[in-house]
Amino acid sequence: MSLTDEGHYGPKQLNMLKTVWGEGFLSPGGTEEIDQILKGLNLKNKKVLDIGCGTGGAVFHMIEKYGAKEVIGIDPEPLVIETANNLALKKNLSDKAKFICTKPGEYKFEDKSFEAVFSKEAFLHIIDKKNLLKEINEILADNGILAVGDWMRNDDNEPSEQMKEYIAAEGLDMFMCSLEKYESLLKETGFKVLSLNDRNKWYLEKVKTEISDIKGPLYDDVVNLIGKEEADGALEIWEKLLGVVEKGEHRPGNFQAVKIST
Template structure:
């Protein structure tokens, strides 16, 4: 289990109900900029606690959203959240095993993923599956983390990963771009967001040193609050060194 309850409780307190990754609703809106989701059938890969899937349906107007994840507890919680928000009819969740996506060809108008594909090592196999389940002309939008050539030996990266509770499968962004092209996507782009994330992470560190840290400490205990702060500070060092490279991916299945 990569996302135990003590970790997801802390991440929700930082990012909001159902959200396990940085940025909240603004970040999701930013990723979707220029994409009209009305009438869209959407697949969200690595849906976690489902907060993003609620946004895709309720705020961005997707006709249907299927969130998939590998952790049963997260799927159960995401279903509970959809029921609580009255969205169970349009937003559903499915437990999957890593590998082939359990959907027939050409099922979705949009395949979305936020900060989840860093757990999947074989980018070409992953993107081939994304392309397969997209309808012709459909869109792939993801936020993912990569690293620089040689980052495996970087002291700051290893200091951060040593504190991390999750297993990450990083590649350089160029590997992802090549894999998108090789998979057969049209208009592939991998946009480096280091500057933006450096700023956002600094804000997270400040929050963890201030009101959010106090809230975490009061609700989850001082040890967990301290662990989140150390993690964010070490992530900051990995971002500032240039070795950790957050990116937005966009591509289209040819019509």
């Protein structure tokens, strides 16, 4: 979970997260949590953008289960994109799954060029969420769908010292806001909110299971991948994460919204 080599996600980091969360995933929950974010949505024959696609797990799932016509994934980490492209070849999905190494806002897509935009645990790394949502609105077709899962907080006040300590231990830029803040920003940027869901209760049990697995059956595998010192360091960070999730300050959630036709 902390930085273990060059970049946010180097080889050791990717291999460890694959061991804990499965091939293609850099965030928890796997395909089941993707299904929660996409619940009730129709992606069949649609062109979809995945912001912060990681190593492609959600991209492949939207093609294989939901019948998306084409899914373009963007991510700022070169090794992550390389891994995603290799997985696309392995799965024979290179004709439908495309991956671009870029940051949100840097790569310009044509207006109204996507029928749906998806993201999972990526928005928290972007400080200007209002501008991000404006740009998403521009590239979505009329009545296009936005489906997002993200790490959030219980409010938008100054983070507690406990939360600051956790974020510092992670070593990543995190700009978490509340679910209520997202609701407000969506309405300000031309979206109609379809659903808002707090996932703290689910995630609390998930973190407990992850810690148990890493301390138990996965420990030797993780040590072999990143070494004992870093494995124990990762566990310490997971314990700090558990603290802020138990406290209720760290509250993952998801939302769905539709672009209002203009």
